[in-house]
Structure formats: C-alpha cells, structure tokens
Amino acid sequence: QVQLQESGPGLVKPAETLSLTCSVSGYSVTNTYYWGWIRQPPGKGLEWIGHMFHTGSSYYNPSLLSRVTISVDTSKNQISLRLSSVTAADTAVYYCARRAGAPHQDFDYWGRGTLVTVSS
C-alpha cells in the first residue's frame, strides 16, 4: 500500500523559505512515477506546484518557477519542497502526491496534507 506523509514547520515568517518533506512508504521513489506537490489555500481550490522524476526531470508552475525547488532523496525515499521568499499568499495546505507519467495525467496517491501558515 502506497502511503505519503508530509512533514515540516506549520508556521513560516514572511520572506523566509518554506521547507517540507514527504516520506513515501510502500513504493520506491525510483520506480516509474513522478512525485509532486499541490497546495490549497484555505477555502480555495487546488493549485499545482510542480513534479519531478527521480532522475531530475522536473516541471514547475510558471507562476512559482523563480521560488520553488522540488527534489527527490532516493536514499531516504523522500520528496522535498522548498519555496523561498514566502508571503501570506503562500498560506495553504500542502499535499505531496504520486503522478503517473505521460500520457497519463493523474495524481493517484496523495498525502494527508500539512497546513503551512505564513505569518510574523
């Protein structure tokens, strides 16, 4: 059974860097799937942040491209997200998810999500 679990600080100060980790169990991150992050501001819809393959091939939301980095740690079977220069607009529940490779377009397994609040 594939399981994903996000972890990281629940409170980040404005202008600082948000860092989250997603631990994957029941499946190796080096297998044939991408790994991604999606966020959801309180009371709003879903926003794709980006996804990557363990070999380094990555895709990012153009609106976040200058601030975001996703990485895969194969030794720990984890995925990480870094978002720099955060503002209140980055307050959201952050989800990690497994994504099928092209031509498929689905995120089939999701973590429970972690709320990150940007506030001083």
Place this chain on the structure above:
Amino acid sequence: QSVLTQPPSVSAAPGQKVTISCSGSSSNIGDNFVSWYQQLPGTAPKLLIYDNNQRPSGIPDRLSGSKSGTSATLGITGLQTGDEADYYCGTWDSSLNTYVFGSGTKVTVL
C-alpha cells in the same frame, strides 16, 4: 481564475444522478487525458477517474467519466449522502506547460 471551468455547485436528492462538467480548451482537455478527484471535507483529494473514463480499483461503477472535444463530464448515479464533497477535474495544459485543476464543484445531497 481557473483554466478549467466547472459549475460552483450541483445538487440532487438521494438516489438521483448528478453530472459535473469541466470545460477547457484545445491545449488542455482537447489534447490530454482528464482526471477527476473527490475531496471530502477536511481530507485530501482522492482520485476517482483517470484517462478520461477509467476507475481506479475500489471506485464503484456508479461513478463515470467521459470526454468530448474540449469538455469532460463526471457522472454520479445513485447519489448517497457520502458523496457530498468537492469535485475537481484536472489535466495537463500543453501550451502553459502547467498541470491545471478545475475551479471545483460542490455536490450537495438534498
């Protein structure tokens, strides 16, 4: 404003059917597979439909997906109170190089 347009809400009585539309363009729905996700209150999204009309293991056949041109539709028959949730469509946009989600539709069981 979402690239994929969904109605804000739909409702029906228990046992009835609802359909949720997802309208896009030639660069997203028209060019790529569509997925559908259910988000129950306070929980993470769950994949309901992939590749336009395929159900993952464990998803009942009273849920169905279809696609025609630049629009996709999710159907739920035999509506149950447990179906009350937000539903999102999603796909890749080949022009924006972005994964896009629909604006979301809230299903209410009357």
